[in-house]
Amino acid sequence: MNPIFVKFLKKLAIYTLLVGLIAFIAAFNLPDKFVSPALLYIILFFFAISVITYYLAIKAFSHKTSRYANFFMITVFAKLILYVSIIIIYAFINAGDIVSFILTFFIVYFLFTIFETIEIFKAQKRK
Secondary structure (H helix, E strand, C coil): CCHHHHHHHHHHHHHHHHHHHHHHHHHHHCCHHHCCCCHHHHHHHHHHHHHHHHHHHHHHHCCCHHHHHHHHHHHHHHHHHHHHHHHHHHHHHCHHHHHHHHHHHHHHHHHHHHHHHHHHHHHHHHC
């Protein structure tokens, strides 16, 4: 397995635990209307998406620059469609929790996107 990917997995696991700890503390200190009961699943979802995206990005780095640019545009678009789809599906299934779900989803999305972007730029510079 690629050592850069293994290093990323370790960092991501620690980061995910940190986000989970902060979320756990927030869940007990904030009103229920601000924290979705799906928080744990949201964190795990973004962990999985980050692993998949980073792995595919590492593979795309090994090819031409134009291939990486195409990969980047496609993954950004695909993730956007996936995220919006999840929010819409959740809204139909659990309409009473949609506001807290969207708020929680956005915060976790923001945290993982920052981490993933920083790590991808670091991997690009190593290449």
